Amino acid sequence: MKTFDLATSSIRELNQALHAQQTSLTEKEWRVTNSKGDHNIAVGLDADLQVDIHGHAGYFCAGMNKTASVTVHGNAGQGLAENMMSGVVRVKGDASQAAGATAQGGLLVIEGNAGARCGISMKGVDIVVKGSVGHMSCFMGQSGSLVVCGDAGEALGDSLYEVHIYVKGEVKSLGADCIQKEMRPEHLEELSGLLAKAGVDEDPASFKRYGSARQLYTFKVDNASAY
Amino acid sequence: MSNESNYNTSLRESATFDRATMAEIRRAANTGIYDIRGFGAKRKVPHFDDLLFLGASMSRYPLEGYRETCNTSVVLGDRFAKNPIKLDIPVTIAGMSFGALSANAKEALGRGASIAGTSTTTGDGGMTPEERGQSKKLVYQYLPSRYGMNPDDLRKADAIEVVLGQGAKPGGGGMLLGQKITDRVAQMRNLPKGIDQRSACRHPDWTGPDDLAIKIQELREITDWQVPIYIKVGATRTYYDVKLAVKAGADVIVVDGMQGGTAATQDVFIEHVGIPTLAAIPQAVQALQEMGMHRKVQLIVSGGIRNGADVAKCMALGADAVAIGTAALVALGCNDPKWEEDYQKIGSAAGFYDDYQEGKDPAGISTQDPELMKRLDPVAGGNRLANYLRVLTLEAQTLARACGKNDLRNLEPEDLVALNVEAAAMARVPLAGTNWIPGQQY
Numbered sequence A: 001m002k003t004f005d006l007a008t009s010s011i012r013e014l015n016q017a018l019h020a021q022q023t024s025l026t027e028k029e030w031r032v033t034n035s036k037g038d039h040n041i042a043v044g045l046d047a048d049l050q051v052d053i054h055g056h057a058g059y060f061c062a063g064m065n066k067t068a069s070v071t072v073h074g075n076a077g078q079g080l081a082e083n084m085m086s087g088v089v090r091v092k093g094d095a096s097q098a099a100g101a102t103a104q105g106g107l108l109v110i111e112g113n114a115g116a117r118c119g120i121s122m123k124g125v126d127i128v129v130k131g132s133v134g135h136m137s138c139f140m141g142q143s144g145s146l147v148v149c150g151d152a153g154e155a156l157g158d159s160l161y162e163v164h165i166y167v168k169g170e171v172k173s174l175g176a177d178c179i180q181k182e183m184r185p186e187h188l189e190e191l192s193g194l195l196a197k198a199g200v201d202e203d204p205a206s207f208k209r210y211g212s213a214r215q216l217y218t219f220k221v222d223n224a225s226a227y
Numbered sequence B: 001m002s003n004e005s006n007y008n009t010s011l012r013e014s015a016t017f018d019r020a021t022m023a024e025i026r027r028a029a030n031t032g033i034y035d036i037r038g039f040g041a042k043r044k045v046p047h048f049d050d051l052l053f054l055g056a057s058m059s060r061y062p063l064e065g066y067r068e069t070c071n072t073s074v075v076l077g078d079r080f081a082k083n084p085i086k087l088d089i090p091v092t093i094a095g096m097s098f099g100a101l102s103a104n105a106k107e108a109l110g111r112g113a114s115i116a117g118t119s120t121t122t123g124d125g126g127m128t129p130e131e132r133g134q135s136k137k138l139v140y141q142y143l144p145s146r147y148g149m150n151p152d153d154l155r156k157a158d159a160i161e162v163v164l165g166q167g168a169k170p171g172g173g174g175m176l177l178g179q180k181i182t183d184r185v186a187q188m189r190n191l192p193k194g195i196d197q198r199s200a201c202r203h204p205d206w207t208g209p210d211d212l213a214i215k216i217q218e219l220r221e222i223t224d225w226q227v228p229i230y231i232k233v234g235a236t237r238t239y240y241d242v243k244l245a246v247k248a249g250a251d252v253i254v255v256d257g258m259q260g261g262t263a264a265t266q267d268v269f270i271e272h273v274g275i276p277t278l279a280a281i282p283q284a285v286q287a288l289q290e291m292g293m294h295r296k297v298q299l300i301v302s303g304g305i306r307n308g309a310d311v312a313k314c315m316a317l318g319a320d321a322v323a324i325g326t327a328a329l330v331a332l333g334c335n336d337p338k339w340e341e342d343y344q345k346i347g348s349a350a351g352f353y354d355d356y357q358e359g360k361d362p363a364g365i366s367t368q369d370p371e372l373m374k375r376l377d378p379v380a381g382g383n384r385l386a387n388y389l390r391v392l393t394l395e396a397q398t399l400a401r402a403c404g405k406n407d408l409r410n411l412e413p414e415d416l417v418a419l420n421v422e423a424a425a426m427a428r429v430p431l432a433g434t435n436w437i438p439g440q441q442y
Helices: A011-023 A185-198 A221-226 B019-031 B103-116 B129-134 B151-156 B183-189 B209-222 B238-248 B267-272 B277-290 B308-316 B326-332 B337-345 B378-402 B421-427
Strands: A002-005 A029-033 A050-054 A069-073 A088-091 A107-110 A123-129 A143-148 A164-167 A178-181 A208-212 B036-039 B051-053 B074-076 B085-087 B091-093 B138-142 B159-163 B229-234 B252-256 B262-266 B298-302 B321-324 B416-418
Touching: A002 A011, A011 B209, A107 A185, A123 A185, A143 A185, A164 A185, B036 B267, B051 B308, B074 B298, B091 B103, B091 B378, B103 B129, B103 B326, B103 B378, B129 B378, B138 B151, B151 B209, B159 B209, B209 B229, B209 B238, B229 B238, B238 B252, B238 B277, B252 B277, B262 B267, B277 B298, B277 B421, B308 B321, B308 B378, B321 B326, B326 B378, B416 B421
Parallel strands: A002 A029, A029 A050, A050 A069, A069 A088, A088 A107, A107 A123, A123 A143, A143 A164, B091 B321, B138 B159, B159 B229, B229 B252, B252 B298, B298 B321
Antiparallel strands: A164 A208, A178 A208, B036 B262, B051 B416, B074 B085
């Protein structure tokens, strides 16, 4: 295992070293220490790496990740795993706002709580939050799944497209065009799979499902009051 | 009775309620929804035609046309990037999306730009292989929607343009209506086929200039600091926006004036939001000069550029390069009279067509209809665009030489005067025949 100490090395040096693995994979396991909330840790990875970050991470940690598995042993700042393409990003603590923003694939697991706009404009990623999510989560979410084991804040799923949302706890309010939907067997199966992949022990039957009413997919003047 | 007495003097059109205004009222009353269209602002605002060059006579010494060289090349983004963009001409192609435009149109833009030695730019919808394949220098737009956003494409780009606003609709997002969402467009944008696609008006994962600085660092980290980072703003509070963009770390600032085009947005937005391109340039230049960054952070200006005179005037006011969008589409064949019959069939006319959102463009440019797309040959279109870019450059050189300048970037505000008070005030050059610049103390 390669250890990288951010007390003595820069983010640039870390990312350059990780990017070098894209062309020639010589070191699969990486341990990053003294992260102390630095921004842009382990962004743009594109190799089968396991990166363990010991400490808190700042903005955009694991941004645009491809293939790699990144674990933050602490809390993560804004834009965690933004636009992730594939791989796994896991945060042992809490994540700030816009976690998984526009992410297109892969799995994002937040073992604590997530702030506002978790999964904003998500485009295919699966997000599992063991705690609660803040307001406007999944705003304009396009595809993928958001699983919330705790509660959801105001305006969940506002202006939603095709994301599947599963919430175990209370939902403070639903956003425009977001409705509660029937939990059919295929949804229970999907949710079971997501919980298993994330390593979360919850009963799928205790969740409710939410999705788009699809009333705002094309503009109709009769729906003007919904905007 | 004479013909003259037959003339009914009561037939006087109202300046307030002219025919276009009344037609819009009737349309609104019939449909209950605002008018959506493409193209740029159609109202008359102070523009580059309101400025004139002071060619050399006695107090300045002109250069010989076609004999003495006048440099047109420019380097963009040499502040931090390992590989700045070097352009042969200071005219680039503005970002226009695949989805709004056909794949053939995107390819033609790439071909034309490459022949002329300049760059082209992606748009909402991501990077197509056709565009990347034919563009020697391609700027990848990082947009609020992040449609088709892919780190692999990011690393294939020659520069990254973080889009914060567009001149046609500052503060507004894009609208690609369902009729243009084919399988390919839907797949690239990860949305169901045939539904309206709203491009967000703001970036989802940062909320202000301090966050933007960190975002720019992220983009640099992902691309290993290889390529320049542009920031594009719609012209509104340009002075402040430029200062904040420089502080956030931009290598290049793109300022898009209100005459800039769009694929589709509300008419009321196009005509009533933003400031004229002419008014934005001096604000941007002032901001850069006050920060000691003029010519260090390059300035690209877009929004209604039509000819070499517009190019030269932008550069005289302090721009390093210009970008063209609508003019490039016209060069490809948009609104060409050869399709007059087809324009009339869809209730328009050559020279007036602006319903890009309907996807029925007879010229095959702003459409995803496979039959209409075939009307644009990307090779021939690229050659037409290259010719047009050459003309813009030659015209700008001609004017620069007449002002005694051997480099387009040596043009300066002193080479200009204004025809009216409004243009003089906005461009901050004297009213012709005077030394009066409105708003400036003497």
